[in-house]
Amino acid sequence: MLFKVIKKLKEENKIILYVSHRMREIFEISDTVAVLKDGEFVTKVKTEQTDEQQLIRHMIGRDLGDVFNKLTREDSIGEEVLAVKGLTTDSISDVSFRLRRGEILGFAGLVGAGRTETMKAIFGVDRLHSGEIWIEGRKVKIESPADAISEGLGFCPEDRISEGIFRSRSIKENMSVVILKLLSRNGFVDFKREIDIAKDQVANLQIKTPSLETKIIELSGGNQQKVLLARWLVSNPKVLILDEPTRGIDVGAKSEIYKLITELANKGLGILLISSELPEIIGLSDNIIVMREGKITGFLTKQEATEEKILTLAMKK
Amino acid sequence: MKDIIGFIKRSEQMGLLIVLVLIIVVFSLLQPSFFSVPNFINILFAASLVGLIVLGEALLIIGGQIDLSPGSVAAFSGVLAAILFRYELPALLVMAIVMAVALLIGFINSQMVNALKIEPFIATLAAMQVFRGLAHIICNGSSVPIRNQLFIYFGAGRVFGIPISIIFFIIVAAVFIVIINKTRFGRNVYMIGGNETAARLAGLNPQRIKVVLYMLTTLLASITGMLLAGRMNSGQPVAHNGLEFDAITVAILGGVRFSGGSGTLTGCFIALLILESFKNGLMVLNVPVFWQQVARGLLLVAALSVDYIRQKKAKQH
Structure with missing residues (x-):
């Protein structure tokens, strides 16, 4: 039209x-x-x-293909950090998998396959009908995002604008929201520490912003996403869930975010990565889980994974 | 850049200050008795009663909520206090009971929003009707005289020539300014108003914050109601009609965005003086009461227009 x-x-x-x-x-x-x-x-x-x-x-x-090739992955995959067993909610059934320290575990599938819902179940957003969540070999009870965060999880949602950012607030406040409790004494916010931490993250992630007080909505999509990543990085999580982390972001910022994700995994963070872009998920993940209609239909290692195999598993036969 | 932002922020309140000065100058020229200490004390007294509601209402609107019940709750509280004095109860006990009832009303308001998922506007519209009705019912529709000297002193007494309610309001306002600007709770109010879903995903508990906000607002409404009842030596079921609308007008005029997530109490404070000077000026000039209402409505439209222009300007910068 x-x-x-x-x-x-x-x-x-x-x-x-x-x-x-x-x-x-x-x-x-x-x-x-x-x-x-x-x-x-x-x-x-x-x-x-x-x-x-x-x-x-x-x-x-440079070439996008080069971007994935240049990502150096140290062989730092360690012991199990997260295990989910038989997770069942309104929209997923019997989802089980294990994530190890330093592993990037990709989730492929068509829209509506239950990938986001799996993450929401783990993060305490959707109610579990049955299933168990284990963190570092300990069975945990997660009934709200707050519980999930205190167990060491972090979650960058798919819809950045409506579920991620606080559009009317500054990038500083957008970064500190998860750790504000730690930055407060007797209920009063330690503004100096808050600014220091935000400054560090702006430098670390090369966030392009005129100032720490700039409203997040005024930044480009890529920089907004970096602020969201910073929000979770400062909380020092064990497991980070990234739901479509490069959606609506230009190619340049995409390659920076790929680099960042790889670095985080190299540092020992366990990462659950949802992406609908096959080159992205194949390029980044160590292992790939394919879902269809709320169930896991396949598990592929990086060596096994091809676009064809993933699509076959993702689509109805 | 920081300087520019600072300038815009300052100029926002500079604009309000100019309006305030203009109103004072114009009314003083039209009616010299407007410009006198006793009249200013009248203005401040009226401002202190509305101002208490403004504090609660501004925080609610910043938090993405609204409460239409404060006027009714204030009237109900005044009448309830007067009725309790019939049983010869001591003033402090009566005040404690009335405040406890008000807290309960606030809790019910918050539960209608949290548990029953009713829109705040609708839920508190219902409360507004219910408690205006109850205010009439418990006293059979006629005002109830109060003779308790301590209670009357709180409403009508003066310290160093300044009415107690003005002093009380200034202390409470100072506490609120510290809470909203310096504490984690204050920050979280901005965050839930900015984006409730994102706030929940960042580990905040929006529902708990809302309970506090609604309870605070009805608590302040009950105090306003009792201060005026003390001043009038009676509890009157028709009192405080439209009090919440004055408070909302002030909050919007003071720069609180109706969509939530931003606004300052300093702006509200200047806006409060504007509204009360305006109301007082019209009264001093003997403008018929219905025209006063029209003028207040127009002031609200003017406030919203300013809000709109400010948004447009903010986008250009």
């Missing part, structure tokens, strides 16, 4: 500037593509003379 209007306007000799990070749209609609990176002009090319790979190279300064 929009594209029709654009084409009509084009026939009337109007100039259209179309801003998007969706490659398919760019190639469908544009005659010329201009690439900007970090607020600077990179290049301008005729659309017919370029392809996706080349554009990505311009956008991040």
Whole structure:
């Protein structure tokens, strides 16, 4: 519909500037593509003379394939940190798996396969009908996100705007919300420590922001996501759940987030990663669980995993 | 950048201060008796009664809630106190009982919102009707005289020429300003108002915070009700009509965003003086009471327009 209007306007000799990070749209609609990176002009090319790979190279300064290849994974996978047994809720049934320290465990499947619901069950959002959650070999009772957090879990939700960020609040406040209890004495917030911690994270994760007081909604999607990651990193979790961590984020920021996830795993964090982008989940995960209709339908190691195998397991036969 | 943000924030309240000065100048020119110490004390006295409700209401709106019941609860509390004095109970005991009842009402309000998931506007609209009705029922619709000297002293007495209710309001306001700006509880009010889902996922307990906010607001309403009953030597079921709307007007005029998550009590304080000077000025000028109501309505529209313009400006920056 929009594209029709654009084409009509084009026939009337109007100039259209179309801003998007969706490659398919760019190639469908544009005659010329201009690439900007970090607020600077990179290049301008005729659309017919370029392809996706080349554009990505311009956008991040290298190939996306290289990005995954360059991620160095130390063989730091250790003992079991999380085990779930027979998890059953309204939308999933009998989900069991184990996560080890330093492991990135990917969850693949179609939308509605129960991946997000599995995470919500673990994190105390959805009520369990049955099943057990074990952390470091200890059976735990998680009835709310607050319980989950005190057991050492962290959760970056899929819908960043509606479930993740506090749009009217500063990036500093968005980062400290989980650990505010630790930053308070007798109920009073230690503002100096709060600022110090936020400063560290902005530097560590290279968050691009004019100041710590900037409202988070004013940042780009990639930087908002980094603030959310920072929120959990400062809480020093044992297990981090990342639900579609690169959705709605441009390619440059994506590669930074991939690097970050890998670094976290190398440091011994257990990571549950949901992604609907197959190259992403194959590129990042050590092991992959495939789900369909609320059940686990397959388990693949990094060596076994191909897009074809995952799709076969994810779709109904 | 920090300087720019600071400037906008300051200029926001600068705008309110200019309006306040303008109102005082205009009314003083129109009616010289407006500009006198006794009249200013009148303004501050009225402001102290509304102001107590503003404190609760502002926190509720910042937390994404609203309470329409304070006017009714204040009237009910005044009448209830007057009736309890018929049994020759000591003043402090009567006040304790009335405050306990008010806390219970606040708890019920919060449970309608938390447990029954009724919209705050609807839930407290119901409470507003119920307690206005009960205020009439328990006294058969006519005002109940109060003779307890200590109780009357709290409402009408002065210390160094300043009415006790003004002093009481200033102390409570100072406590609230510290709570909202310096404590973890205050921060969490902003966070649940900013995004309740995100707050829950970050380990906060929005429901518990809401219970506190609703209980605080009805507690303050009962104190307002008793202060006025003391001043009038009677509990009157028709008193405090529209009190909550004055409080909401003040909060919005003072920069509390109706959508929740932002606002300051300093802004509310200036807005409170604006509203009460305005009301007092119209009274001093003998403007017919129904026109006063029209003018207050228009002031609310003006407040919301300012809110809208401020939002637009904020987006441009």
